[in-house]
């Protein structure tokens with residue numbers, strides 16, 4: 001389907017596709033096998049100016065050229081995901097880490113951090129989750145206690161994408177334990193700060209090219225000026241960040257699904273059984289037709305939400321959750337069907353679809369599980385109904 | 391440092407056919423691309439510009455639509471682009487082409503180094519680079535697999551010649567033709583692409599270059615292509631299956647049998 005992307009967005013798509021074909025596709029199986037972070041590929045993305053597409057010109061990026069940056073991120077993330085979900089999430093999580101600064105930080109903080117993130121001199125990560133605080137983000141236990149013009153951080157963050165690879169971390173911690181979620185605050189923590197170290201590196205089912213790691217804070221002193229927004233604003237900053245980034249997860253899902261459909265359609269046109277191409281069987285044709293239709297619907301919804309954000313919408317929590325839920329469920333279904341179309345070959349590592357199926361699963365889990373997204377959608381719906389329709 | 395890179399728009403050879411009557415390439419309907427060797431010439435220019443400072447100007451001679459390869463080069467990192475285009479240049483062979491490009495380099499004035507790809511994949515002559523040097527009366531280093539240094543008004547480069555490497559030092563200005571061994575061409579960047587779309591590209595014609603029609607285009611071309619033909623292809627291969635040992639035995643029999651007959 002033609003989405004009439006602007007010339008500039010088309011440039012992003014073309015460049016990302018070229019990076020995907022020349023650098024990501026040839027490396028993806030090995031990165032997956034070796035659980036290895038794609039440093040060289042991130043460098044290529046940086047050299048191609050792809051890391052700053054959602055950051056305003058004032059802070060070293062090019063967002064204005066693409067009408068804001070949400071569509072730009074979606075287009076780029078989708079293209080990378082089509083080749084490799086692991087590489088793509090390393091890209092997307094970098095934007096996720098930058099988002100609290102972009103959305104809620106002071107101009108002084110933006111000037112200090114965003115240009116390096118736009119150019120790729122530094123990478124970012126977003127740290128909310130802890131062992132006891134997953135869906136229940138309000139259960140964060142990491143503490144940030146004010147001490148003069150510093151905060152002292154203590155606690156452990158878990159499953160942080162780009163952990164150990166990023167240089168700039170946006171961290172949600174508790175400044176006032178008596179106030180629960182309202183006692184949370186957002187901070188910027190730089191790599192190398194004394195008391196900040198990396199812990200366990202996860203061995204994952206999918207997106208294995210991405211780094212997922214623990215962050216450990218032991219009496220880690222950070223300057224008070226690294227507080228984003230204000231004390232007690234952490235939960236809001238985190239929720240705004242996730243609302244803004246969910247179309248990005250939807251785009252990961254759309255890209256992974258598209259990659260799987262490409263493989264399945266190609267394979268079905270070549271594989272012969274019973275003396276004919278398997279794509280001459282209606283059972284295969286209908287599976288391919290459904291896959292293509294679902295992907296197009298997911299993409300259309302995702303782009304609509306991204307365009308809505310770029311147009312300046314203030315409230316998009318519900319539709320952002322819808323895009324994430326729908327696209328990730330599509331990705332899981334489509335990649336599973338792609339393995340089915342390839343039959344036994346689909347189950348083997350010689351073909352990329354088994355990896356795509358493993359990679360797809362995470363899109364239903366992170367940045368809020370699909371159950372939590374449905375809860376968000378339902379609660380918005382109930383509120384709208386109570387208010388007399390939307 | 392100002393480096394001029396001469397590039398060519400070529401038909402994608404994977405798609406090219408030859409007109410059997412006229413003995414020329416059928417270009418209609420064949421996608422045009424930047425000559426693949428020229429990407430390496432551009433990359434080499436960018437590297438030295440990035441290291442030494444200065445600018446890279448990309449030049450092509452061709453029809454107005456050859457401009458698209460200039461925009462591609464700008465997307466990759468060229469600072470300026472220049473289109474050499476005129477009806478009078480049509481039908482040029484390598485002599486007339488390099489004579490015309492040399493005139494453009496002379497008119498640019500402050501060029502220290504001209505880089506071209508080893509050859510263009512359509513004509514495969516590898517003549518234009520050397521011929522530009524001859525026309526300018528500049529020294530040339532061809533088949534360069536590695537540029538070692540550019541300093542003190544000299545360039546030191548390795549020529550990958552049959553059976554070895556020849557290290558050549560030349561004064562500047564000079565002309566260098568580049569092999570694919572020299573580097574890995576960078577991808578276009580987003581800022582480059584955005585710049586490329588908006589850039590106004592000047593076109594120089596025969597009057598701008600002060601050339602005589604007799605020395606350009608078909609009239610200025612001593613070469614006449616007599617015929618071009620596609621070699622007969624045979625499709626009657628044989629398929630053998632087996633272990634590597636068995637296949638080696640089959641091959642040995644075939645080769646030895648051939649030798650005997």
Ligand SMILES: Cc1cc2nc3c(=O)[nH]c(=O)nc-3n(C[C@H](O)[C@H](O)[C@H](O)COP(=O)(O)OP(=O)(O)OC[C@H]3O[C@@H](n4cnc5c(N)ncnc54)[C@H](O)[C@@H]3O)c2cc1C
Nearest residue numbers: 126127128129134135159160161212365366367368369371
């Ligand atoms: C590979 C990977 C990368 C990650 N990257 C990051 C990162 O960069 N930064 C970061 O901060 N976090 C990250 N996370 C954490 C991720 O966001 C959480 O895993 C996710 O929010 C779910 O939390 P949980 O795993 O603790 O599951 P739980 O919250 O324990 O959920 C378990 C199950 O219960 C369901 N459930 C829980 N509560 C409810 C409810 N109220 N109603 C209905 N069902 C419910 C869930 O849907 C799920 O099915 C990452 C996780 C993974 C696996």
